[in-house]
Amino acid sequence: xxxxxxxxVTKPTAAMRRAMAEAEVGDDVYGEDPTVRKLExxxxxxxxxxxSLFLPSGTxxxxxxxxxxxxHGEEVVCDHRAHILDWEMSMMAWFSGxxxxxxxxxxxxLRWSDIEPVVRPRTTGFPAPTAMINIEHPHxxxxxxxxxxxxxxxxxxxxxxxxxxxxxxxxxxxNAVAASGETxxxxxAKTDSxxxxxxxxxxCPVGSMLAGDxxxxxEARLYxxxxxxxxxxxxxxxxxxxxxxxxxxxxxxxxxxxAKLMAERIGIDPREIQTNIVIFDIASTGLSPAAFLxxxxxxxxxxxxxxxxxxxxxxxxxxxxEDCVCAADAIAALLC
Ligand code: TLP
Numbered sequence: 121x122x123x124x125x126x127x128x129v130t131k132p133t134a135a136m137r138r139a140m141a142e143a144e145v146g147d148d149v150y151g152e153d154p155t156v157r158k159l160e161x162x163x164x165x166x167x168x169x170x171x172s173l174f175l176p177s178g179t180x181x182x183x184x185x186x187x188x189x190x191x192h193g194e195e196v197v198c199d200h201r202a203h204i205l206d207w208e209m210s211m212m213a214w215f216s217g218x219x220x221x222x223x224x225x226x227x228x229x230l231r232w233s234d235i236e237p238v239v240r241p242r243t244t245g246f247p248a249p250t251a252m253i254n255i256e257h258p259h260x261x262x263x264x265x266x267x268x269x270x271x272x273x274x275x276x277x278x279x280x281x282x283x284x285x286x287x288x289x290x291x292x293x294x295n296a297v298a299a300s301g302e303t304x305x306x307x308x309a310k311t312d313s314x315x316x317x318x319x320x321x322x323x324c325p326v327g328s329m330l331a332g333d334x335x336x337x338x339e340a341r342l343y344x345x346x347x348x349x350x351x352x353x354x355x356x357x358x359x360x361x362x363x364x365x366x367x368x369x370x371x372x373x374x375x376x377x378x379a380k381l382m383a384e385r386i387g388i389d390p391r392e393i394q395t396n397i398v399i400f401d402i403a404s405t406g407l408s409p410a411a412f413l414x415x416x417x418x419x420x421x422x423x424x425x426x427x428x429x430x431x432x433x434x435x436x437x438x439x440x441x442e443d444c445v446c447a448a449d450a451i452a453a454l455l456c
Contacts, residue, residue: 121417121420121421121422122420122421122422122439122443122444122446122447123422123438123439124421124422124423124424124433124434124435124439124447125422125423125424125432125434126320126424126434126436127292127320127321127375127396127434127435127436128319128320129436129438130323130436130437130438131325131438132323132324132325132360133323133363133367135363135367136323136324136325136359136360136363136364137360139359139360139362139363140356140357140359140360142359143155143355143356143358143359144355145353145354145355145356146353146355147352147353148174148350148351148352148353148354148355149345149350149351149352153352153353153354153355153358154355155354155355155356155358155359155362156174156351156354156355156358158358158362159174159329159358159359159361159362159365160172160173160174160329162362162365163329163331163361163365164331166304166305166365167304167305167308167314167331168304168305168306168308168309169308169314169331169332169333170332170333170334170337171331171332171333171334171336171337171338172329172330172331172332172337173329173330173331173337173340173341173344174327174328174329174351174354174357174358174361175315175327175328175329175330175344175349176326176327176328176349176351177317177319177326177327177328178203178289178291178315178316178317178319178320178328179208179209179211180328180344180347180349181315181316181317181328181329181330182203182204182208182211182254182287182289182315183208183211183212183215183216183343183347184330184340184343184344184347185287185289185313185315185330185340186204186211186212186215186216186218186252186254186287187215187216187343188285188287188312188313188332188336188339188340188343189251189252189285189287189312189313190212190216190218190251190252191217191251192216192217192218193217193218193248193249194218194219194242194248194249194250194251194252195218195219195220195221195238195240195248195249195250195251196212196218196219196220196221196250196251196252196253196254197221197223197230197235197238197239197250197252197253197254198220198221198222198223198230198253198254198256199222199223199224199225199228199229199230199234199256199259199262200222200223200224200225201225201228201259201261201262202220202222202228202254202256202289203256203260203261203289203291204220204254204256204289205220205222206261206427207260215347218251219248221238221250223235223238225262226262227259227262227263227265228256228259228260228261228262228263228265229259229262229265229266229267229271230253230255230267230271230275231271231274231275232271232274232275232278235253235275235278235279236278238250239282239284241282242283250284251284251285252279252284252285252286252287252312253275253279253284253285253286253287254286254287254288254289255267255272255275255286255287255288255289255311256288256289256290256291257272257288257289257290257293257296257307258292258295258296258299258394258395258397260291260292260397261399261426261427263392263393263394263397263398263399264292264295264379264393264394264395264396264397264398265394265395266296266299266300266394266395269300269302269306269307272288272307272310272311273309273310276310276311277310280310285312285313286310286311286312287311287312287313287314287315288308288311288313288314288315289315290307290308290314290315290316291315291316291317291320291328292316292317292320292321292395292396293307293308293314293316294316294321294322294368294369294372295320295321295372295375295376295395295396296395297369298369298372298373298376298395299372299376299394299395308331311332312332312333312336313330313331313332313336313340314330314331314332315328315329315330315331316328316329317329318360318361318364318365320436321368321372321375321396321436321437322361322364322365322368322369323364323368323371323436323437323438324357324360324361324364325357325360326357326360327357327358327360327361329361368437371437372396374437374441375395375396375435375436375437376393376394376395376396376435377441378396378435378439378440378441378444379393379395379396379397379398379433379434379435379444380393381441381444381445381448382398382433382435382444382445382447382448382451383398384448385445385448385449385451385452386398386400386448386451386452386455387452387455388400396434396435396436397432397433397434398432398433398434398435399426399430399431399432399433400430400431400433400451400455401428401429401430401431402429402430402431402454402455403429404455405454405455407454409425409429409431410425412431412454413425413431415454416450416451416454419450419453420446420450421446421447421450421451423447423451433447433451
């Protein structure tokens with residue numbers, strides 16, 4: 121099977137497994153796991169933030185990010201297809217008591233001019249006040265799209281002038297870094313918090329990171345515990361993260377090239393593909409997503425349905441260029 125459902129399906133590499141087997145561990149709830157500490161310090165260093173926190177999942181990272189920057193009854197501005205809105209089981213309402221204020225965008229990329237009209241002050245008696253802005257970079261359901269760095273900076277500057285916080289859902293931050301050529305540190309410099317996943321393009325079996333200033337991360341540690349995210353001898357997992365940070369970013373350009381290659385073979389302009397995600401519409405086939413995916417599966421290809429008649433392919437380092445050619449040809453045959 122050529123599995124293009126997500127970049128979450130990768131298996132740990134031999135180097136990761138070795139590092140996991142040999143990891144020095146301790147009880148991280150007591151702050152005594154040296155490998156977790158090393159990973160947290162390394163991530164803070166790469167991102168140019170004071171501190172970071174190792175978490176079981178990206179959903180937990182976004183949940184804590186939102187909780188840190190909001191109070192009950194406030195609003196979170198995000199784009200209308202944000203992962204925090206559609207794919208996290210309303211965690212922002214469940215845990216933080218907040219409403220999402222979704223803003224329509226093209227391919228998920230928010231501009232300050234989209235945000236400004238929906239920002240409400242904390243001082244009036246009628247609308248819910250705005251507390252924070254969520255930037256999803258790259259944007260998953262927008263098709264792996266990128267925010268230009270100047271737009272990220274503008275959103276952060278304008279938000280801060282109004283006393284709003286900015287959280288970056290950078291689940292695939294290193295894909296953004298590989299595609300944009302910006303450093304991770306510059307990309308996140310003006311954000312108040314950033315989450316990225318080790319378990320996606322970077323290929324780890326488990327884990328995500330949240331980073332920000334030291335005081336904010338100390339508070340985040342308490343929320344992680346409240347959510348049941350104290351992971352004890354988590355150095356076993358953090359060890360894979362350290363290997364991933366060192367070795368995986370160099371594969372990401374190949375994943376992006378493979379995504380472009382697939383797009384081209386199925387009739388999408390490859391210039392539209394910025395990272396490792398290809399989304400296309402199957403309405404013209406007259407097939408339901410389930411039928412389309414079923415036929416694809418019988419030709420040895422797994423893809424995912426992402427709403428309506430949209431199908432998503434995600435490249436990662438467990439699929440080769442040859443796999444991608446094969447998958448794209450099977451898809452092209454179904455599309456015509
Ligand atoms: N995305 C998954 C699914 O949930 C859709 C995927 O296969 O793409 N932010 C973004 C932008 C994400 O894409 C994801 C996962 C998360 C957050 C949540 O991460 P996890 O799955 O670790 O909770």
